[in-house]
Amino acid sequence: MARTKHLISIDDLDDDDLHHVVDRAARFAAGPVEHGRPLADQVVGLYFRRTSTRTRTSFWSGSLRLGAGVVNFGPNDLQTNTGETTEDTGRVLSSMLDVLVARTCGTTEELRGWASWGGMSVVNAMSELEHPTQALTDLATIKAHFGTLSGIRVAYLGEGNNSATALALAAARVPGMEVDFRTPPGYAVDPGVMARAHAVARRTGATLSESHDMSTPPSGVDVLYTTRWQTTGTAKPDPRWRDVFAPFQVGAALWDTNPDAVFMHDLPAHRGEEVTAEVLDGPASIAFRQAANKMWTAMAVVEWCRA
Numbered sequence: 001m002a003r004t005k006h007l008i009s010i011d012d013l014d015d016d017d018l019h020h021v022v023d024r025a026a027r028f029a030a031g032p033v034e035h036g037r038p039l040a041d042q043v044v045g046l047y048f049r050r051t052s053t054r055t056r057t058s059f060w061s062g063s064l065r066l067g068a069g070v071v072n073f074g075p076n077d078l079q080t081n082t083g084e085t086t087e088d089t090g091r092v093l094s095s096m097l098d099v100l101v102a103r104t105c106g107t108t109e110e111l112r113g114w115a116s117w118g119g120m121s122v123v124n125a126m127s128e129l130e131h132p133t134q135a136l137t138d139l140a141t142i143k144a145h146f147g148t149l150s151g152i153r154v155a156y157l158g159e160g161n162n163s164a165t166a167l168a169l170a171a172a173r174v175p176g177m178e179v180d181f182r183t184p185p186g187y188a189v190d191p192g193v194m195a196r197a198h199a200v201a202r203r204t205g206a207t208l209s210e211s212h213d214m215s216t217p218p219s220g221v222d223v224l225y226t227t228r229w230q231t232t233g234t235a236k237p238d239p240r241w242r243d244v245f246a247p248f249q250v251g252a253a254l255w256d257t258n259p260d261a262v263f264m265h266d267l268p269a270h271r272g273e274e275v276t277a278e279v280l281d282g283p284a285s286i287a288f289r290q291a292a293n294k295m296w297t298a299m300a301v302v303e304w305c306r307a
């Protein structure tokens, strides 16, 4: 029997797996794809401890489209709330579910615990440090738009959050891809993840860089990407943090040096904070196509897990 596959970190995918999932998602997005409902008779559990619009709906809708049944747990539904151990929870859920998609927003230790029982695939729908299905969506969106990933130059402006770390790890797998992270001082991409991503990039020929300075804006990039300023579950103790973030706002002036760039955003957006309404709702924005691609990516992920 094939091993049970999990997507808890981008690191769980080998290069072929990653390119397979991204290409499959881009193909689903181009549609229609005859998939033969590969999840018929399987059950996907969704367990979201935090709010979610795109990720939960994409896995719910995508799993139904692939033929699966879906069970949804809110933040207060499982007996973990009354003290049942992670081990016992995983042991029980893995005897009843084929896939568990979970947004814990904590470390991934709990997800690894659930995965250790075997049989049930575990998908990280966003943890504190990494949002792997977002990065796969991002690459699928770029592939669908440009027809290639190789040679594509991305500038990411904003907090080094879970979407940024996943993007660093995923883009590092793509030979010839470049990502210029511009993160506000004090809000860098996790240095441990960045070091891992750099090691991968050295192997593949991708290029990653990070700076905390916008005095020289990015230029000649294909994609300008941003993210909201209030990352889920985090607080900004510095009362002047908005002053630190302000130079990283994506506004129309960035198109002076990046005339051909498309605009991407992991959403939800806050017009007037990380992006102007003019950009988000303007002709260069593919942010809502990117959001729609979350469902096609969820389908590619779930299908890959159970193949």
Ligand SMILES: NC(=O)NCCC[C@H](N)C(=O)O
Pocket (backbone or CB within 6 Å): 054, 055, 126, 131, 134, 161, 162, 163, 227, 228, 230, 231, 232, 266, 267, 268
């Ligand atoms: N696309 C998404 O999953 N959006 C939800 C929030 C993403 C953002 N990185 C956050 O942590 O708040």
